[in-house]
Each structure stands twice: as structure tokens, then as C-alpha cells.
Amino acid sequence: MSPASDRPDPEPPLVLLDTAPQPVGRIFTPDTRATFEQRFRVVDCGGDPDRFDALLPEAFAVVGQTDLPAARLERATRLRAVLNVEGNFYPNVDYPTAFARGVRVLGCGPAYAQAVAEYALGLALDLARGISREDRAFRAGRERYLGDGNADAVLLRGADVGLIGLGNLGRALLPLLAPFRPRVRVFDPWLPDAVLAEAGVEPAGLDQVLGDSRFVFVLAAVTSENSEGGRLLDAAALDRLPAGARVVFVSRAAMTDYDALLDRVEAGRFLAAVDVWPDEPVPADARARRLEGLVLSAHRAGGIPAAFAEIGELVLDDLTLLARALPPVRMQPAAPELVGRYRNRPAG
Structure with a gap:
């Protein structure tokens, strides 16, 4: 048997980015993005739904506001987290299915x-x-x-x-x-x-x-x-x-x-x-x-560079915890009792 040091390192967890309307460069500073890519296999699928669907069965996490009906979630057999980086929980996710499958849905509101x-x-x-x-x-x-x-x-x-x-x-x-x-x-x-x-x-x-x-x-x-x-x-x-x-x-x-x-x-x-x-x-x-x-005021209270940069930090910290089988602590979790009662819609 080969010594443990000779075994190849396991492939890092796959994280899919689909962050619109947020540009990836807005929420991930160069330093945060570099650390993110050291810890995870990061694929930006923004604007390419076919690529997203092809990679979804392998994904550990989705960062963004992608539509996730039950059929998509059923295919995402390795999915453990959905991290919304717009700021609100929208009805485009089948929350009961996500919760039943052990998928955490997190929001960036605290940022x-x-x-x-x-x-x-x-x-x-x-x-x-x-x-x-x-x-x-x-x-x-x-x-x-x-x-x-x-x-x-x-x-x-x-x-x-x-x-x-x-x-x-x-x-x-x-x-x-x-x-x-x-x-x-x-x-x-x-x-x-x-x-x-x-x-x-x-x-x-x-x-x-x-x-x-x-x-x-x-x-x-x-x-x-x-x-x-x-x-x-x-x-x-x-x-x-x-x-x-x-x-x-x-x-x-x-x-x-x-x-x-x-x-x-x-x-x-x-x-x-x-x-x-x-x-x-x-x-x-x-x-x-x-x-x-x-x-x-033109809906500008929260959208400042410091807040956007903090979103990337929240995502990195909580995904790092989840990859270590620990609970997230920085983003806001979607509560099963409440998320179906929100009536949010995208800004603009």
C-alpha cells in the first residue's frame, strides 16, 4: 500500500458562480478571489445556463440567484449550499426541496x-x-x-x-x-x-x-x-x-x-x-x-464598495466552514418557517 503522502490530494469542492446582477469582480476582491480559488474549484457559469446544468450534479455550492426548481435540485446530488449574493430570498428556489435534501440557503443581507x-x-x-x-x-x-x-x-x-x-x-x-x-x-x-x-x-x-x-x-x-x-x-x-x-x-x-x-x-x-x-x-x-x-434617494443606501466586498468575505468564510462539515456563521440562513412568507423582488 502506498504511503498516505503519495496519495493524490482530493479534488477541491466545486463551486458554481452565477452572481448576476452582481458582477463577480464587485463582490470578490482580488485577494478574496485568490483565496477562494485556492480552497475550491470555482467555475463562473454566469450567462451560460447549459454549462451550469452540466456541472450542477457535481456542485458542492452555488453562489448566486439561479432558478432552482425541484427538478434542478433533484439533479444536484452533491449540493450542500446556495448562497444568495443579491440580498433577498426570492421565490425562484424550491425551498422545501432544498431543506429536505439538506441544502442550506444563505443570504448576504448582513453585509x-x-x-x-x-x-x-x-x-x-x-x-x-x-x-x-x-x-x-x-x-x-x-x-x-x-x-x-x-x-x-x-x-x-x-x-x-x-x-x-x-x-x-x-x-x-x-x-x-x-x-x-x-x-x-x-x-x-x-x-x-x-x-x-x-x-x-x-x-x-x-x-x-x-x-x-x-x-x-x-x-x-x-x-x-x-x-x-x-x-x-x-x-x-x-x-x-x-x-x-x-x-x-x-x-x-x-x-x-x-x-x-x-x-x-x-x-x-x-x-x-x-x-x-x-x-x-x-x-x-x-x-x-x-x-x-x-x-x-435612488436605492443606494446599502450598495457601497465596502458592503460588496464584505459579501465575498461572507461567502468565502461560510463555504470554508461548510467544506469542513461545520455550520455557517456569517450569512443569514433561510428559515423554513419564514422564507415562504417573504415577498421580495429584484431591485430595478
């Missing part, structure tokens, strides 16, 4: 959380002090000096703050709010009150979060409960906001009645900052572009 949280804080400060509004006025020769430009200014310090959702985004935002010493109430029907209390926030119903908050951050995922058969933030809900409230929208748009939102901003009921839209790109003639009480 975006810090970037979105910092941006949400920036939007709130803009709404509090009219920063972008007064910048536009200055450029047009309509600047107002000293107190004249601050008639509606408010402080975030010590304010009543409401969070709708305490997932990745909410948990990243909380430490950024802490120096302002606000009173934070959270509505999240998927978390027990004890979990919210341990996070240092007050559990509250939606009516209280809306009615008692000067600042509201909309951070929840879109689900069957908050977007179908009536949106969570419909006209009646928006009417619960106190006059002069500031509302920041950085989660997906489907839970909000945008016509009702724009009506109330146009009427001067409250101010809002919006990073996510029902239709993207936003039409050139959309009335949102003309509303002075609205801070406009």
Missing part, C-alpha cells in the same frame, strides 16, 4: 446592514435639519441665514424614535442612535417582547410606534402579512403619524401605500426620506421629484 444603517441615520439628520433642502435653496440664491432657515428644525437627541422591524438593519441602527439617547419603541411581530427588551428597546404595537414617534425608521422585510390584502403602511396608518414627524424608508417599498405617502408629504403633514420605490427607475415625471418635503 448591507451597517451601510444602510449609517445612511438611514444620515437621512434622519437631513430631515431633522433641512440640510439638502437648504443646500438647494442656497444654490438657487434663496438661502436663509441663522434662525430663518431653522423654523422647522428639531433635535434627534432625546427624541421619541420608532423602528418598524428589528432585523439586520434595525440591529445595526441601534448603536448609531445610542449617542442621541432617544426613547426607542419597536414594532416587530416576529420577535418576542423579551428579545426586544434585551436589545434595550420598548416593545410596542404599530399604532403606538407611529403615533408616539417624532422619527420613524421603516426597516422591515416585505412579507405576505404586510404587503398582501392591505399594506402595513396604508393611508390610515400614515394618518397616525404626528404632525411634523420625520419618516425614513430604507426597506423594500411593497409594504407602503406610496400614493398616500406622497399625498401627506405634499400636504405638509410630515417629512419623509425615501431610498426605495415601487418602480425603479422612478419615472421622469413622477410627482415625488417635485415635492419639497421629500428627500429623494
Whole structure:
């Protein structure tokens, strides 16, 4: 028998890349890609479904948002993980079949959380002090000096703050709010009150979060409960906001009645900052572009280079663990009880 040192090394696990809409070079820095290719046999199948299907039976993992119906998963006899690098769990995967076959489905949402949280804080400060509004006025020769430009200014310090959702985004935002010493109430029907209390926030119903908050951050995922058969933030809900409230929208748009939102901003009921839209790109003639009480953002809160690079690091770390028969720890696992309730759709 040949000594163990003479035996050929086993072939590294095969990982298929199909990362669109993310370019591979965006999420894998040169250093991360080099380490990735040292540990795995990596094949980029983007744009070549025939090659993907031919290699799928050998694949240890798929990195991307590829359609994986039951028939495809049945052929993927060695598949152990699907790693979504867009940011949401879509209904293009047969999740029950994946779970039954022991395939982990992981999402990269945690990579975006810090970037979105910092941006949400920036939007709130803009709404509090009219920063972008007064910048536009200055450029047009309509600047107002000293107190004249601050008639509606408010402080975030010590304010009543409401969070709708305490997932990745909410948990990243909380430490950024802490120096302002606000009173934070959270509505999240998927978390027990004890979990919210341990996070240092007050559990509250939606009516209280809306009615008692000067600042509201909309951070929840879109689900069957908050977007179908009536949106969570419909006209009646928006009417619960106190006059002069500031509302920041950085989660997906489907839970909000945008016509009702724009009506109330146009009427001067409250101010809002919006990073996510029902239709993207936003039409050139959309009335949102003309509303002075609205801070406009083109779905850019999370998509910064640091976040994209972190996605590649998350993928590398968790695949390395899985190849060692250890559980992933950095990406967000799709929960069997929840994934069928998400109502995400690709941006754009």
C-alpha cells in the first residue's frame, strides 16, 4: 500500500458562480478571489445556463440567484449550499426541496446592514435639519441665514424614535442612535417582547410606534402579512403619524401605500426620506421629484464598495466552514418557517 503522502490530494469542492446582477469582480476582491480559488474549484457559469446544468450534479455550492426548481435540485446530488449574493430570498428556489435534501440557503443581507444603517441615520439628520433642502435653496440664491432657515428644525437627541422591524438593519441602527439617547419603541411581530427588551428597546404595537414617534425608521422585510390584502403602511396608518414627524424608508417599498405617502408629504403633514420605490427607475415625471418635503434617494443606501466586498468575505468564510462539515456563521440562513412568507423582488 502506498504511503498516505503519495496519495493524490482530493479534488477541491466545486463551486458554481452565477452572481448576476452582481458582477463577480464587485463582490470578490482580488485577494478574496485568490483565496477562494485556492480552497475550491470555482467555475463562473454566469450567462451560460447549459454549462451550469452540466456541472450542477457535481456542485458542492452555488453562489448566486439561479432558478432552482425541484427538478434542478433533484439533479444536484452533491449540493450542500446556495448562497444568495443579491440580498433577498426570492421565490425562484424550491425551498422545501432544498431543506429536505439538506441544502442550506444563505443570504448576504448582513453585509448591507451597517451601510444602510449609517445612511438611514444620515437621512434622519437631513430631515431633522433641512440640510439638502437648504443646500438647494442656497444654490438657487434663496438661502436663509441663522434662525430663518431653522423654523422647522428639531433635535434627534432625546427624541421619541420608532423602528418598524428589528432585523439586520434595525440591529445595526441601534448603536448609531445610542449617542442621541432617544426613547426607542419597536414594532416587530416576529420577535418576542423579551428579545426586544434585551436589545434595550420598548416593545410596542404599530399604532403606538407611529403615533408616539417624532422619527420613524421603516426597516422591515416585505412579507405576505404586510404587503398582501392591505399594506402595513396604508393611508390610515400614515394618518397616525404626528404632525411634523420625520419618516425614513430604507426597506423594500411593497409594504407602503406610496400614493398616500406622497399625498401627506405634499400636504405638509410630515417629512419623509425615501431610498426605495415601487418602480425603479422612478419615472421622469413622477410627482415625488417635485415635492419639497421629500428627500429623494435612488436605492443606494446599502450598495457601497465596502458592503460588496464584505459579501465575498461572507461567502468565502461560510463555504470554508461548510467544506469542513461545520455550520455557517456569517450569512443569514433561510428559515423554513419564514422564507415562504417573504415577498421580495429584484431591485430595478
